[in-house]
Amino acid sequence: MSGVNEIRSTFLDYFRKEGHEVVSSSPLVPRNDPTLMFTNAGMVQFKNVFTGLETRPYSTATTAQKVVRAGGKHNDLDNVGYTARHLTFFEMLGNFSFGDYFKERAIELAWTLVTKGFDLPKNRLLVTVYAEDEEAALLWKKIAGFSDDRIIRIPTSDNFWQMGDTGPCGPCSEIFIDQGEHVWGGPPGSPEEDGDRFLEFWNLVFMQFEQTAPGERSALPRPSIDTGMGLERMACILQGVQSVFETDLFRTLIAAVQETVGKKADGEAMASCRVIADHLRSSAFLIADGVLPSNEGRGYVLRRIMRRAMRHMQLLGAREPLMWSLLPALVGEMGRAYPELVRAEALISETLKLEETRFRKTLERGLSLLSDATGTLKKGDMLDGETAFKLYDTYGFPLDLTQDALRAREINVDLSGFNDAMQRQKAEARANWSGSGDKATEAVWFELKEKHGATEFLGYDTEAAEGVVQ
Ligand code: ATP
Numbered sequence: 001m002s003g004v005n006e007i008r009s010t011f012l013d014y015f016r017k018e019g020h021e022v023v024s025s026s027p028l029v030p031r032n033d034p035t036l037m038f039t040n041a042g043m044v045q046f047k048n049v050f051t052g053l054e055t056r057p058y059s060t061a062t063t064a065q066k067v068v069r070a071g072g073k074h075n076d077l078d079n080v081g082y083t084a085r086h087l088t089f090f091e092m093l094g095n096f097s098f099g100d101y102f103k104e105r106a107i108e109l110a111w112t113l114v115t116k117g118f119d120l121p122k123n124r125l126l127v128t129v130y131a132e133d134e135e136a137a138l139l140w141k142k143i144a145g146f147s148d149d150r151i152i153r154i155p156t157s158d159n160f161w162q163m164g165d166t167g168p169c170g171p172c173s174e175i176f177i178d179q180g181e182h183v184w185g186g187p188p189g190s191p192e193e194d195g196d197r198f199l200e201f202w203n204l205v206f207m208q209f210e211q212t213a214p215g216e217r218s219a220l221p222r223p224s225i226d227t228g229m230g231l232e233r234m235a236c237i238l239q240g241v242q243s244v245f246e247t248d249l250f251r252t253l254i255a256a257v258q259e260t261v262g263k264k265a266d267g268e269a270m271a272s273c274r275v276i277a278d279h280l281r282s283s284a285f286l287i288a289d290g291v292l293p294s295n296e297g298r299g300y301v302l303r304r305i306m307r308r309a310m311r312h313m314q315l316l317g318a319r320e321p322l323m324w325s326l327l328p329a330l331v332g333e334m335g336r337a338y339p340e341l342v343r344a345e346a347l348i349s350e351t352l353k354l355e356e357t358r359f360r361k362t363l364e365r366g367l368s369l370l371s372d373a374t375g376t377l378k379k380g381d382m383l384d385g386e387t388a389f390k391l392y393d394t395y396g397f398p399l400d401l402t403q404d405a406l407r408a409r410e411i412n413v414d415l416s417g418f419n420d421a422m423q424r425q426k427a428e429a430r431a432n433w434s435g436s437g438d439k440a441t442e443a444v445w446f447e448l449k450e451k452h453g454a455t456e457f458l459g460y461d462t463e464a465a466e467g468v469v470q
């Protein structure tokens, strides 16, 4: 059985022996990069090295990078608890070449590690390549001895990676494992690809072009490599389980949840346990890296994650703040690899306790309003925007928490009604203040209210958030 700590060191040791510099994970809040909400891939800390703006004393590197995908371009928040493979916080293992080796060596290195280092059975592996990248297909044939049916050509942007609208970019190749016929799902590119049978665990990006303007691309003088392997997904494969939530680390966390609420969970309660275990990790790591719950930006994403977990705790029967009491289990599992978690333990604990105490004041009343408002609704119906807005405005329910609460019953929220209610409230607030005569005070008041007051919408404006995110 391979635990996550062993997998991490197998990966890093392998690339170190192959001449790569072992570089530490960068923080979850990217330094000097206001365009990106959270570090969402291993390459983030090397962005400027790839573009040539910055040089390092090494030309190849390897990392175990902590990442959060809960906002912006890569947002897996809604998947968590409901798919077998998505987490909001996970570790991405990567190897990087800054103009050093390219496609052939990258595929060789990956293939050797996967089949010799991790000993995965060759006959269960398959890869995708970008449809126009015949070179990659030929290399996989040569190096792995794959027949054509194991090399799936994908014509969509799924297999063409771009850092942004301009900058380095290139085709990518993803490695999948077939978990067996007993698991539902089809190969990548097929209509059943969302099933769990074929699990993607490693993505190799061949950075070979530079996008100079929309529709204009030139060859990079020094093509580079960026790869990312999901540590938890590899653990899932090596431990012979079908879901990341059944791996050793998550079993421990889920056991802690069950012990804390004093019940054994199954079915929907198990989905709650998964959400809580995942959200505990992302919350703890975000707080350790300096994010605190607030009403806008990164802090609001954190608040959404925390409150969502807290509603699930309530569903499991918790009637007092309990998230903080799960923290020692997490620190016990991950504190050695991430000492910042140990250093910040008291802060994380206090922040969880404070936020949960605050949220519990309105949680129960909000939930009973929600159940009254949806009592007669059926699958496919919509919750009116007014109620969703009231939950948000008066009871502190982030919109996605309400959506998550209705998901199992397949009830949607009327989003345009929600936005109308929001706009109307803003307009009314303004109207109520007109005629006060003191325009300057008024302006300050609105600024404050918009920032701190009832309309904690700023951070939730996904359109605006997406705009600034990579
Ligand atoms: P998926 O298609 O499953 O959503 P992806 O193609 O979005 O994954 P990449 O951006 O290629 O993922 O990231 C590189 C690797 O990181 C993936 O191959 C996978 O092993 C891992 N990974 C990506 N998203 C998650 C997640 N939400 N939770 C856990 N691991 C992930």
Ligand code: MG
Binding pocket: none
């Ligand atoms: Mg994804």
Ligand code: MG
Binding pocket: 158, 174, 200
């Ligand atoms: Mg993918």
Ligand code: MG
Binding pocket: 174, 200, 202, 203
């Ligand atoms: Mg991928």
